[in-house]
Amino acid sequence: MKLSKILVIGGAGYVGSHFCLLASNSDIRVTVMDNLSKGHRSALRCSEFVQADLLDYEALLTHLSHNRYDMIFHFAASCLVGESVQDPALYYRNNLLAAFNMAEAMRHSGHDRIVFSSSCAVYGYPQRLPIDENHPKNPISPYGRTKLAIEWMLEDYNVAYGIRSAQLRYFNAAGCEPDFGLGEDHRPESHLIPNVVKFALNLSDGLTIFGTDYPTPDGTCVRDYIHVTDLADAHIKASEKLDELPLIRLNLGTGHGFSNMEIVDGVRRIAGVNISPEFGPRRPGDPAELVADALMAKKTLDWTPTRSDLDSMVAEVIRWFSFNPKGYSN
Numbered sequence: 044m045k046l047s048k049i050l051v052i053g054g055a056g057y058v059g060s061h062f063c064l065l066a067s068n069s070d071i072r073v074t075v076m077d078n079l080s081k082g083h084r085s086a087l088r089c090s091e092f093v094q095a096d097l098l099d100y101e102a103l104l105t106h107l108s109h110n111r112y113d114m115i116f117h118f119a120a121s122c123l124v125g126e127s128v129q130d131p132a133l134y135y136r137n138n139l140l141a142a143f144n145m146a147e148a149m150r151h152s153g154h155d156r157i158v159f160s161s162s163c164a165v166y167g168y169p170q171r172l173p174i175d176e177n178h179p180k181n182p183i184s185p186y187g188r189t190k191l192a193i194e195w196m197l198e199d200y201n202v203a204y205g206i207r208s209a210q211l212r213y214f215n216a217a218g219c220e221p222d223f224g225l226g227e228d229h230r231p232e233s234h235l236i237p238n239v240v241k242f243a244l245n246l247s248d249g250l251t252i253f254g255t256d257y258p259t260p261d262g263t264c265v266r267d268y269i270h271v272t273d274l275a276d277a278h279i280k281a282s283e284k285l286d287e288l289p290l291i292r293l294n295l296g297t298g299h300g301f302s303n304m305e306i307v308d309g310v311r312r313i314a315g316v317n318i319s320p321e322f323g324p325r326r327p328g329d330p331a332e333l334v335a336d337a338l339m340a341k342k343t344l345d346w347t348p349t350r351s352d353l354d355s356m357v358a359e360v361i362r363w364f365s366f367n368p369k370g371y372s373n
């Protein structure tokens with residue numbers, strides 16, 4: 044199905060706003076629903092904005108009953124792994140209950156297609172690398188468990204109620220679209236690239252690399268960084284594929300990992316400044332290496348990441364923070 048009218052939940056956030064930019068530029072009419080708890084009004088790239096909370100089931104059902112969308116893209120979530128360990132109730136409420144509300148409102152309003160932002164956190168500690176979709180799912184944080192529970196819920200909703208879903212397990216989203224005024228501005232920021240860039244540009248007081256004794260070439264953690272616009276492109280392709288396949292589960296990554304120190308070195312090289320991070324102990328629950336086997340996504344969606352070159356992603360983030368030293372001004 045060629046998309047013409049879609050609802051993007053969480054479209055004021057980092058990944059969602061980049062997705063809305065791509066969708067709007069592809070002549071798709073985009074409505075964003077977001078409670079702005081973490082997102083930014085100035086990151087909105089849509090023709091209509093509805094400020095609403097997924098936890099308000101009646102508002103959600105009313106909106107879906109009065110509007111007809113070809114597809115729902117569900118980016119909204121709480122996304123801090125450490126916070127999920129300290130306050131699991133927040134995650135079961137804002138991720139699992141919110142997604143349940145979404146699925147119920149879809150069911151009772153006759154909407155039957157959803158693309159859901161899952162995460163490589165569903166796998167837990169890797170038993171083999173790279174991680175393919177059949178790798179055992181043993182999430183080690185409440186965040187990862189809510190993502191897996193939502194995947195299962197959507198599978199059950201497909202069997203019983205015919206709701207089709209694409210469940211996309213992102214590895215580390217990175218990069219941005221500075222030429223279109225979009226960047227990465229989580230508060231607090233837990234992602235490495237923006238944190239290293241902010242430190243390099245003197246926009247933050249400190250930078251700590253956690254763990255230097257991992258069994259990786261330089262002892263620091265290795266992660267797979269995928270450009271947000273490559274993620275966005277995969278969302279469009281996955282939604283189109285739902286005509287053929289009622290349930291899609293795919294890893295979205297590049298299949299190549301970079302260590303924390305390689306990121307620091309990349310920023311040092313591209314920004315042209317010296318960076319001296321502090322080194323701290325390992326953080327609990329941080330696997331040494333998380334790298335996707337993304338072959339299935341490439342094959343199923345006929346998708347290839349074209350924007351995920353590390354130097355380009357780092358350069359974009361430097362450019363965005365150079366123009367927006369305080370991030371988004373809402």
Ligand SMILES: NC(=O)c1ccc[n+]([C@@H]2O[C@H](COP(=O)([O-])OP(=O)(O)OC[C@H]3O[C@@H](n4cnc5c(N)ncnc54)[C@H](O)[C@@H]3O)[C@@H](O)[C@H]2O)c1
Pocket residue numbers: 052053054055056057058059076077078079080081082083095096097098117118119120121122137141160161162163212213214215216217229
């Ligand atoms: N950023 C990554 O590297 C990454 C990796 C794996 C998975 N993911 C998943 O991708 C999705 C998007 O991540 P992000 O980095 O853009 O996060 P984000 O925090 O930037 O965006 C989430 C958006 O959802 C909104 N939101 C949260 N709870 C809501 C609610 N109850 N009702 C309405 N709106 C609500 C927030 O205001 C925000 O705009 C999340 O589901 C996340 O778990 C992200």
